[in-house]
Amino acid sequence: MIRGADLKHERIASILAREIRSGRVGHGDQLPGEIELAKRFAVSRNTVRSALAVLTEDGLITTRTGKGSFVLFDGRPLDDRLGWTQALAQQGVETELRVLRLALVPDAAFADRVGLESPDFVVIERLRVIVGGAAISIERSRIPAVGELRDVPSRGLVDGSITATLSQAGFHLDHGRQRLRGRPLDAEEASLLDRPVGTWFLSTRRTSWTADDRFAEQIDSLLDPQHFELSLNYGGTER
Structure with a gap:
């Protein structure tokens, strides 16, 4: 009920x-x-x-x-990575994304949760680095390995962009959910980001769907809180 x-x-x-x-x-x-x-x-x-x-x-x-x-919605793309790049650039911080992993990976349990028949996903792991400086985020994405997307590990991303790759394959991000929390870096993450183990980062997970409710992408990100922030809008509340 x-x-x-x-x-x-x-x-x-x-x-x-x-x-x-x-x-x-x-x-x-x-x-x-x-x-x-x-x-x-x-x-x-x-x-x-x-x-x-x-x-x-x-x-x-x-x-x-x-x-x-x-x-509040003003027509901006759902893809926060475009917003991150622009926001950092406006602050005079130029960044680049380095691909750490691009592979076909099976995950039947996750496929069942998002309603996919195929258990396979394309996994993309990327490191965001300030040009000439430190790494500030790790972004781990998975997209469905269907149709032309299945060939992404061998041919690469369209213009280096996951969103462009999805759009070319007919997956246009429309809606989704995102959660955020803070947590300490483990040893592997700390090594990639060149930070001490236990450094606190923002941890986000965003799951995106197309307008016809097809799963498009899930991205787990670790973000340096000195360069990324969460902005909330709210109205008055009764106390």
């Missing part, structure tokens, strides 16, 4: 997210109120609130107490 409620609010959040990302509801626009959304989707206001909470968590909207929910 609880799972059914979860599916309802997730479905509503998915529909609204697509309308926002498509531009149907633009940056700064106000979403319909809870009562109107409840009537539209034939659900309770509590279910609507849960759906809006998902959109808030994903950074698509902000809710202002007594005023309603407003769209």
Whole structure:
């Protein structure tokens, strides 16, 4: 019974997210109120609130107490790596990505979780380095080894970009989830980043899907907190 409620609010959040990302509801626009959304989707206001909470968590909207929910999404690509590169460049920090591993790897358990018939994935591990300076992140991605993507280990990435490689194969990133926490580097990670074992880094995991809900990519990143930060948008809260 609880799972059914979860599916309802997730479905509503998915529909609204697509309308926002498509531009149907633009940056700064106000979403319909809870009562109107409840009537539209034939659900309770509590279910609507849960759906809006998902959109808030994903950074698509902000809710202002007594005023309603407003769209934050401004049309920027979902791919944060493009944003990272641009943000660092604006600070005068030029970076490059070094490919550490590009291989075909089976993982039947993960394939089952994301709904893929083939157990194979293309795994891409990359090190982000400040030009002439230190390494500041490790990025480990896995994408489905289907169609032309299966040949990526032998032919390489399109223009050195995972997003471009996915797009060429018909996988356009549309929506996803991301989590973040802090943790210490283990010995292997510390060696790659040339840092002491136990140094605290930001650890993120982002899973991305296409508009038709096909799995596109999961990326696990370790980020130097001196160069990367998490930005949250929120509205007023009652205490």
